[in-house]
Amino acid sequence: MNPADSRPDPGPDGRREASGQHQIGGQHGQQGFGRLLARHRTDRGLSQEELAELSGVSVQAISLLERNPTRRPRLRTLRGLVDALGLGPVERRELEEAARPPAAQSAVHRGAVPERVGLPAPVSSIVGRGREVSELSRLVRRAGPRLVTVTGPGGVGKSRLALEVAWRVVDGFEQVTAVDASSLRSLDELSVALLAAVGCRPGTPAILPAVAARIGGARWLLLVDGAEHVAAAADGIVDLLGRCPELVVLVTSRGPLGAPGERRYRLAPLPVPTGDREPDGPGDPGRDVARTPSAALAHSPAVALLVERSRAVRPGFTVTSGN
Structure with missing residues (x-):
């Protein structure tokens, strides 16, 4: 536990954790994160002090969260609390959703910049992949390959690993966006999904140029999950990389895309x-x-x-x- 957590005043970091600064994005904060947290804690017979010891989150931050149901935690705080409580998949998802600020009008419809972190909440823990998470996180963070493809057979855990890595590296990017390509089949369909993901208005005739214009020169991480299903996915991704100098694309696919500059990370069972x-x-x-x-x-x-x-x-x- 951070020694600063023992101070009576949680300090700037503790206040930011409990006040909702550096929040994760989402839709169900109106359920009251603090109320859910208190309920799960008491259901497990834990005091605030015991939960603090297990989670590495200060007692002061836990107390502030529970006293004010409208407060929401930082991602790091949320992870520590969820892991310490040992929640099942349904309870975990409920608490993660409650940590998200209320959704405003859809960014797609209003053409606004999307939430800084547009990633789905994990619905399961990641098991036995500590080394892979560390290696892939370093690969995505560093100034090196801008296209990293996680390959491996179906069911090996590519999607879960890539999502974990994307959450781990959010602080290194101005925007983080995910697209589920598993149900898409063409580059046109992928382009439309990208358009929505980055917050552009639908109906734009030149879709990829519009996506590139939205990303611009921002330090942006794009996660494309299940790219093997999309014909010519590599063409669209290479196009974006050429237009957006600070874009990094993390892809999951059963095989490499075969794109120039691609770095392959093979995931074994x-x-x-x-x-x-x-x-x-x-x-x-x-x-x-x-x-x-x-x-x-x-x-x-x-x-x-x-x-x-x-x-x-x-x-x-x-x-x-x-x-």
């Missing part, structure tokens, strides 16, 4: 724990997951991910020798 046994014959590696020691299973990121996803649909699920 989490390792599956194995146990020793006698080989059955030539070519048999002599490994058996069923006989893996329980301690090894308990510390396996792959198993931890399995348990978390399973509990989302079957509360109380545990790993046993029978499953």
Whole structure:
């Protein structure tokens, strides 16, 4: 915990955390973040001091948030509280949504600059990817490749990793915007989605030039998730990169885009724990997951991910020798 958190006055940082400065964007702050926070804390039998110890957030900041339901936390504060409370997927999403300031009229309709952080809230924790998050965050932050593509097979966790990285690096960009391309099929469809994401009015005839004009020379991070579904996605992205000198594009795709200057980051599946046994014959590696020691299973990121996803649909699920 930061030593400054022990002061009676939370100080400028603590007041900003609880006052809503450096807020994340969204729609459901009217639910009252402070009320939800207090409810989840008391449901778990935690005092404000105990939650502060678990989360690394000062007691003063927690108290200010709970006393004033209209206050909203900074992203760093929100993450610490959510992790410390051990919320399930539904509760986590509810609290994250409540942390977002009330939505004004749609930026797309009014042609206004979008919220500084236009990212979806994570609906699950990220498991076993600490090294990858650190590596990819450094790659996106530094003055180097402006097009970074996370590749790997379907279901390996590309989208969740890229979203985590985008949230981690928000302070290094003036704007951060995400586009879900998984349901798109053409460059025209992607261009329209980009137009909406950056806050341009719909109906613009020259779509990509309009998107580029909106981004301009701003230090802007664009996350394009599921680009393998879009024909000629690389052409549109390269066009934007050429027009916008400070734009950085983080892409997820099953394969590289093949664009000039692209940096590929391949994401491998989490390792599956194995146990020793006698080989059955030539070519048999002599490994058996069923006989893996329980301690090894308990510390396996792959198993931890399995348990978390399973509990989302079957509360109380545990790993046993029978499953």
